[in-house]
Amino acid sequence: xxxxxxxxxxxxxxxxxxxxxxxxxxxxxxxxxxxxxxxxxxxxxxxxxxxxxxxxxxxxxxxxxxxxxxxxxxxxxxxxxxxxxxxxxxxxxxxxxxxxxxxxxxxxxxxxxxxxxxxxxxxxxxxxxxxxxxxxxxxxxxxxxxxxxxxxxxxxxxxxxxxxxxxxxxx
Amino acid sequence: xxxxxxxxxxxxxxxxxxxxxxxxxxxxxxxxxxxxxxxxxxxxxxxxxxxxxxxxxxxxxxxxxxxxxxxxxxxxxxxxxxxxxxxxxxxxxxxxxxxxxxxxxxxxxxxxxxxxxxxxxxxxxxxxxxxxxxxxxxxxxxxxxxxxxxxxxxxxxxxxxxxxxxxxxxxxxxxxxxx
Numbered sequence: 001x002x003x004x005x006x007x008x009x010x011x012x013x014x015x016x017x018x019x020x021x022x023x024x025x026x027x028x029x030x031x032x033x034x035x036x037x038x039x040x041x042x043x044x045x046x047x048x049x050x051x052x053x054x055x056x057x058x059x060x061x062x063x064x065x066x067x068x069x070x071x072x073x074x075x076x077x078x079x080x081x082x083x084x085x086x087x088x089x090x091x092x093x094x095x096x097x098x099x100x101x102x103x104x105x106x107x108x109x110x111x112x113x114x115x116x117x118x119x120x121x122x123x124x125x126x127x128x129x130x131x132x133x134x135x136x137x138x139x140x141x142x143x144x145x146x147x148x149x150x151x152x153x154x155x156x157x158x159x160x161x162x163x164x165x166x167x168x169x170x171x
Numbered sequence: 172x173x174x175x176x177x178x179x180x181x182x183x184x185x186x187x188x189x190x191x192x193x194x195x196x197x198x199x200x201x202x203x204x205x206x207x208x209x210x211x212x213x214x215x216x217x218x219x220x221x222x223x224x225x226x227x228x229x230x231x232x233x234x235x236x237x238x239x240x241x242x243x244x245x246x247x248x249x250x251x252x253x254x255x256x257x258x259x260x261x262x263x264x265x266x267x268x269x270x271x272x273x274x275x276x277x278x279x280x281x282x283x284x285x286x287x288x289x290x291x292x293x294x295x296x297x298x299x300x301x302x303x304x305x306x307x308x309x310x311x312x313x314x315x316x317x318x319x320x321x322x323x324x325x326x327x328x329x330x331x332x333x334x335x336x337x338x339x340x341x342x343x344x345x346x347x348x349x350x
Binding site for chain 2: 023024026027028030031034035037038039041042043045046055056059067068071149152153156157159160
């Protein structure tokens with residue numbers, strides 16, 4: 001089965017029909033998606049601003065991060081579930097939508113940024129936990145803010161492009 | 172009814188004004204404003220949530236309620252200003268869709284309630300020394316208000332999204348159904 005018939009099958013699934021046609025299900029799922037985005041972006045912003053030395057500087061980095069970890073991951077799981085539900089009814093057009101593809105690439109980049117930070121930079125956290133983070137940590141924070149803002153912008157743009165549209169036509 | 176018709180005509184006229192037309196036909200004004208609006212929603216929602224979760228004792232242990240409020244309230248007010256500015260642009264771009272939506276007006280009512288609760292809370296936080304203790308749990312009335320405030324903001328987010336779907340969500344209750 002090729003990709004387009006796979007997404008076509010998704011689009012015609014019972015779950016997809018339910019989300020699309022059962023009363024106001026679609027706007028309700030969209031609303032939960034916005035709340036999930038607020039949880040993910042908001043908590044990540046607090047951690048990133050701590051990394052940049054802008055806010056929460058009087059609290060150890062590990063305490064700031066630990067306090068928010070569950071909210072971030074809870075929000076992320078919620079965003080993925082609601083995101084899939086929103087994807088289903090328009091699966092065949094969204095998967096070839098350039099804005100959707102850019103959003104997914106930015107998401108992967110944000111994940112890699114976090115992975116590198118966790119595996120490399122955060123290993124020496126005990127040295128800078130209570131003080132200003134090193135430049136590598138600041139860079140991770142800055143990249144994270146930029147990438148997540150990009151995820152939000154291109155996510156919003158998905159609804160504004162038809163398949164054939166060039167998203168950068170206005171530039 | 173005459174008033175309602177005049178209102179609709181006014182909104183249609185407003186939507187035809189050069190500024191509104193420029194915004195509505197621009198391919199980037201509405202999505203850009205909506206993206207900034209969503210980021211500001213994230214900032215205000217998480218700021219309110221952090222203060223509320225400190226009050227009920229889930230996050231920011233060891234930090235007083237006053238310090239937590241001082242840390243997050245300025246971010247919430249800045250985000251509110253950004254929301255008002257981007258929201259105004261979005262209304263101007265599509266006045267009829269926004270101002271005829273029951274979701275929009277319910278959202279505004281809840282917003283006024285949320286702001287009133289927050290202003291009263293912040294006034295108490297700055298005068299009452301009970302809020303300076305690093306670990307003291309808050310009184311039950313305050314904890315209840317914290318949960319209510321989170322609920323109001325969740326409802327505000329839902330209603331904001333519902334503006335675009337007003338007749339689908341509210342059926343004949345939506346004034347847009349009869350336009």
